[in-house]
Amino acid sequence: MQFEDLGLDKRLLKTMELWGFSTPTDVQASAIPVVCAGKDLLASSKTGSGKTLAFLLPALQRVMRSKAFSRSGPRVVVLAPTRELAKQVYGELRKLLAGTQYKCMLILGGENFNDQAKEFRKDPAFIVATPGRLADHLEHRHLTLEGLELLILDEADRMLDLGFAPQLEAMNNAANHRRRQTLMFSATLDHQQVNEIAADMLKEPKRVAIGFVN
Ligand code: ADP
Ligand code: MG
Numbered sequence: 001m002q003f004e005d006l007g008l009d010k011r012l013l014k015t016m017e018l019w020g021f022s023t024p025t026d027v028q029a030s031a032i033p034v035v036c037a038g039k040d041l042l043a044s045s046k047t048g049s050g051k052t053l054a055f056l057l058p059a060l061q062r063v064m065r066s067k068a069f070s071r072s073g074p075r076v077v078v079l080a081p082t083r084e085l086a087k088q089v090y091g092e093l094r095k096l097l098a099g100t101q102y103k104c105m106l107i108l109g110g111e112n113f114n115d116q117a118k119e120f121r122k123d124p125a126f127i128v129a130t131p132g133r134l135a136d137h138l139e140h141r142h143l144t145l146e147g148l149e150l151l152i153l154d155e156a157d158r159m160l161d162l163g164f165a166p167q168l169e170a171m172n173n174a175a176n177h178r179r180r181q182t183l184m185f186s187a188t189l190d191h192q193q194v195n196e197i198a199a200d201m202l203k204e205p206k207r208v209a210i211g212f213v214n
Contacts, residue, residue, distance in 0.1 A: 006032040009061050015096065016057075025050035030208040031183075032058050040202040041183045042194075045210035051185050052092050055152050060096055062150060062181075063125055069177065070147025074105075074127040077151050079171070081158040083108045083130060089154060090128040102126060109133040117142040131159060135167035138174050145175035150183070151201075157186040160193040172201045 003016050003024055016022075024032065027045040034041050035058035045051060059076045068075055078093075080086040090106040097104055105119055107129035113136070120143045127134070127143075137143055151171065153159065159168065172182075182202050186194050189209055198205060 001029045005029075007036045008032065008057060009064060011064070012057055012061060012096075021053075025054075026210045027051055027208065028054045028057070030210065031055070034206045034208065035059070035181070035183060036061060038181055040181060040205040041208065042186070042189065042198050042202060042205040043184070043208040043210075044186050044189045045208075047187070049210060051154070052089055055154070055183050055185065056089070056093055056096055059126075059150050059152065060100075060102075063102060064100070066149070068125075068147055069149060069179065070144075072123060073144040073147040075125045075147060075149045076127070077134070077145070077148060077171070077175075078126070078128045078154060079131050079134065079152065079159065079168070080128065080154045081130070081162055081164070083110065085155060086128050086130050093126060093128060097126070104128065107134050107137065113137075131164040131167035131171070135170050138170060145171065146177065148175040148177060148180055150181050151175055153182075153184045153197075153201075155186065156184045156197065157188060157191045157194050160191070160197065165193065165197065168197060168201070 003013050027049050031041055031043050031054040063075050078089055080089055093104050103124040104126035105124040107116055109130050109132050184198055
């Protein structure tokens with residue numbers, strides 16, 4: 001399996017070549033075509049298996065290829081359980097977006113709330129955030145999720161273990177667009193709360209489990 005076989009845009013294939021990534025990892029090979037087809041996804045695979053690009057590549061493809069639903073608010077939101085993990089995803093996204101017209105923003109707990117509120121005025125297409133802080137901004141109406149096209153929950157099991165279920169629900173309700181696509185990544189699919197949240201937030205998801213008996 002090659003990146004060329006996954007239905008990705010030429011510009012993204014070029015980027016992978018520049019990064020020296022010749023073949024997709026298993027989770028990328030399984031997840032990318034599902035996401036490009038517009039389907040919801042519930043995926044698990046172990047740490048270090050390349051999940052970040054499994055969602056960032058098709059997310060960027062979707063944004064490049066389609067017109068925005070709405071003129072304001074992010075088109076893609078990625079939620080991660082901790083500041084550290086959110087920063088890692090953001091770093092990878094920044095590299096992918098270099099040379100494109102799209103802006104991204106990192107929203108973390110523990111940083112100045114009002115400064116962050118002002119940054120939303122730049123209207124970034126992509127937001128990477130920890131759930132607590134983004135939920136606070138939503139509550140203060142600093143942003144709208146009405147135009148959200150893609151909601152991505154990275155390490156969903158850890159977010160739930162950290163008690164973020166109410167914030168995930170709030171995000172789900174604020175971004176209740178019928179064309180919204182939702183992706184959930186988890187270390188395990190054998191997690192009761194993950195399956196509950198998935199039942200609530202995903203529409204007929206395709207399940208992908210790499211390296212586990214499922
Ligand atoms: P996970 O989220 O599954 O723990 P990451 O997305 O953080 O894994 O990826 C782990 C490492 O693998 C990163 O350094 C990333 O740049 C690298 N990587 C991702 N995809 C590929 C690929 N197709 N070929 C080679 N390395 C890759
Ligand atoms: Mg990861």
